[in-house]
Amino acid sequence: MTGWSRRRLLRTALSTALVPATAALSSASPALAATGEWRFRRGVNAWPWFALTREFPAPRTDYDWPPFQSQRPVPTPDDLRRLRRTGLDFVRLPVDPGPFLAADAATRAKLLAMLDDAVAAVIDADLGIIVNVQANGATHYWNPDRMVSSTAAPEFEAYRALVGTLANRLQRFPSGMVALEPVNEPPQSCSSNVWSNVQAALLAAARASSQTLPLVVTGGCGSMVSGLAALDPEPLAAFEPILFTFHFYEPYLFSHQGAPWMREPVYRALNNVPWPASAGLLERTLASVRARMAGDTETSEADKQAAYAETERVLKVYFDARPDRWFVDKYIGQARDWADSHGIAPTRVIMGEFGALRTDARYVAAPNPDRARYIADVRQSAEASGFPWAFWDLFDGMGMMDDKTRSLDPAMVDALGLRMPE
Helix, strand or coil: CCCHHHHCHHHCHHHHCCCCCCCCCCCCCCCCCCCCCCCCCEEEECCCCECCEEECCCCCCCEEEEEECCCCCCCCHHHHHHHHHHCCCEEEEEECCHHHHHCCHHHHHHHHHHHHHHHHHHHHCCCEEEEEECCCCCCCCCCHHHHHCCCCCCCHHHHHHHHHHHHHHHCCCCCCCEEEECCCCCCCCCCCHHHHHHHHHHHHHHHHHCCCCCEEEECCHHHCHHHHHCCCCHHHHHHCCEEEEEEECCCHHHHCCCCCCCCCHHHHHCCCCCCCHHHCCHHHHHHHHHHHHHCCCCCCHHHHHHHHHHHHHHHHHHHHHCCCHHHHHHHHHHHHHHHHHCCCCHHHEEEEEECCCCCCCCCCCCHHHHHHHHHHHHHHHHHHCCCCEEECCCCCCCCCECCCCCCECHHHHHHCCCCCCC
């Protein structure tokens, strides 16, 4: 998950999309025959297993060893087995390419062996796995701009070679259990030819290493539904077998309320935003926002006033529109319409990320019921369209498992239509 679409929310979804939609989904066209059977139906993302790195500051471009922070939560074999018993059947594993690309040959071999072990552990738990190369936008050197902004990006060739290496290694694992997703949330615009060229080059590198490994492709616009809707799948047929993916966090005012990584002040102060909107009141949410702003000792009063004015404006739009399940269905229905129009079986279109941040309990009495209602609505909408899904995330502030106690959140398990393991 990156910040591309999050930072554009107020100029896109809120200004135009909070309009009820009641039209039925288009009737299904004859689906293209799938080129394989895969263990990808209900999944969870496993960030930060191969993320949260220890890069040296500029001007250095390398990483300390080991390159991943030791305190980051990593699923144990027992965790993976319990996830399987909930009814999940695959893991999407984000992998930061930076440490692999910065390493010398010997160090890279160690990292690749670590990744092999992780893939094997997931499969040993009877889970499928999608390995997603997920560049870190916060890294000063090995970031998306330097690697996948275009085929002329300074480190694109190195990135492309890594995709080929990963495809070669992943093909060794059991057929139907593994797939490779070369990029996460591409930053280019929805119909960008630049992104089309980048994706084609990466898929070609993967196919040169493996003719049978399933590859996961996406549209631009940070993998939003609008990016998928703009994707022309016909030229991608040369790279079969392929799957498709999109991410879903709309409306971001709910899913990203209080997100500390968001640059816009409006998000940092947001809390107590209800789901659905009819479950709360505008003034109650604004009072919570004012309380959070009052506790902010780092922001100037002038900046607080400006942030509050913008927050009040967008929240009025939110409450006036009264988003509910119809809002979710409207967006996900666009993805189903795209699949139908191209004769693509919906089982080949994975909602690769969706989720919502936990709200700060200091300012809201019971945030989890709203979060659970939202997760259930998104999951059920995707399933109604026939799409597999992968929840974001296993750990962290959007997770379903406590990284210290290793206990599963019963509300999240229930919202995902799973069962608590015995």
